[in-house]
Amino acid sequence: MKQFLFFSLLFITTITNAQINLIKNGGFENELINWRGEEMASLSSYIKKTGKNSAMINQFVGAEWKALDQTIYIPKNTYAVECSVWMKSDGIEEQKENYKSGEMIAEFTNSSDKQLFSEPVAQIKGTTDWVNYKKTFKITADVKKLRIMLALAQTNGTVFFDDVQVIALTEEEYFKLNPIITVAEGQKIKQFSNGNFEENLSSWNGFGLISTDSKEGNTAAEIISETAEWRSIDQLAEINDGDKTIEISGWLKAKNIIQGKDPWNTGLLFIKFEKDDTTQASEDQVIGTITGNTDWILFKKSFPIPKTATKYRIMIAMSVCTGTLLADDIQVKLSN
Ligand SMILES: [Ca+2]
Ligand SMILES: [Ca+2]
Known part of the structure; x- marks a missing residue:
């Protein structure tokens, strides 16, 4: 019985570790605390995915770059990070360049803040319901920090963000989620x-x-x-x-x-x-x-x-x- 309990606890610990969200206040339940660029965004208590609030960025003219961002440290022994977000758009205009959209971007930097690579996790246009986006990135030894940007990238309209998550995965957790399947x-x-x-x-x-x-x-x-x-x-x-x-x-x-x-x-x-x-x-x-x-x-x-x-x-x-x-x-x- 004791042994059983011990293993159960181990199991729970493993699961819990895997679930820690490295993003602080990713659900915007604490207003815009922990996010930079708060003057460019506001809270929406009416349109939200979970809890009391979502974050909203909008503009009707000008098509300027407006974004919230948060930088996190990648924990040691991280093999990959899984980034996810819920997003909803309302009247986001199509521009000539494809990247001009409601966007979540993951930007990875080294210890001297040099950008190593940057890639969209999600891009949204037009008017949509809430959509869940998820993308996993493998981490190399030189990656130290991750900056998550939530942007209305040089277009007009309204974008909503909620439940922003970044989860660090060990090699074992990564391959559990992305199994190598071999044909018997x-x-x-x-x-x-x-x-x-x-x-x-x-x-x-x-x-x-x-x-x-x-x-x-x-x-x-x-x-x-x-x-x-x-x-x-x-x-x-x-x-x-x-x-x-x-x-x-x-x-x-x-x-x-x-x-x-x-x-x-x-x-x-x-x-x-x-x-x-x-x-x-x-x-x-x-x-x-x-x-x-x-x-x-x-x-x-x-x-x-x-x-x-x-x-x-x-x-x-x-x-x-x-x-x-x-x-x-x-x-x-x-x-x-
Ligand atoms: Ca929320
Ligand atoms: Ca395809």
Whole structure:
């Protein structure tokens, strides 16, 4: 009994640690305390997601940058942070530039406050109901602080924020939330699916994240490699009898991808044809490679299917290079 209690307590402690919100007053129940830029925002006690208040930023003309922000320290041994927010928009005008929106931005800095990278967690326009946004970022050793910005970014309208959360995840917690799924041997393989990542990483194996920086729909796959090592996600699918050609298309986007030692050490989209679990039916075939900083680029290629191939594996990889690779709307067409 004593032992049981001990383990129960351990379990509760683990859960509690995982749930600590690093953001202070993220629900705006304490007015705008802990937030900078309070002169640019106000409280709404009428439109809110939880509790008594939400924070509201609005302007009718001028399309200026207006934002609240809060800087937090990343706890030691943090592997990733999960940022989330509830947002609602009311009449947010569309501008020529896509980023001009109601926005939550995560900006990561090092110990001397130099910005390492900055990325939107959420972008909202028009008039919407409350929407929950969530994005997980892997943390590198040089990241010390995170600044969360809640902005009405150079457009007019009204944006509401509530329940802003940043949760630090250990490596173990991270992989619990983003499991690496491996297909058991002998398990029936299937048709290619979720190439547009709208169901997160469902059907995909390997190491990947989900980003709201998408080409299609709401989400895309993201592979971040801080050090020049192999990072990839892949999906295994079957070839039907009689299929003779396969056409693969997909969108890739590079963020600061620096090529590794060899020319193929880049962001990559490629296909493997497999005879069985251990034997390849041909050399890997590359559909697209990408480096540097790019917008979304469409890659498309057709290949004859090797006679001995029974399945194929679509691979999206950071092939021993550094930077961030985004992928979206991967489509596969088999024909005979
Ligand atoms: Ca609230
Ligand atoms: Ca998508």
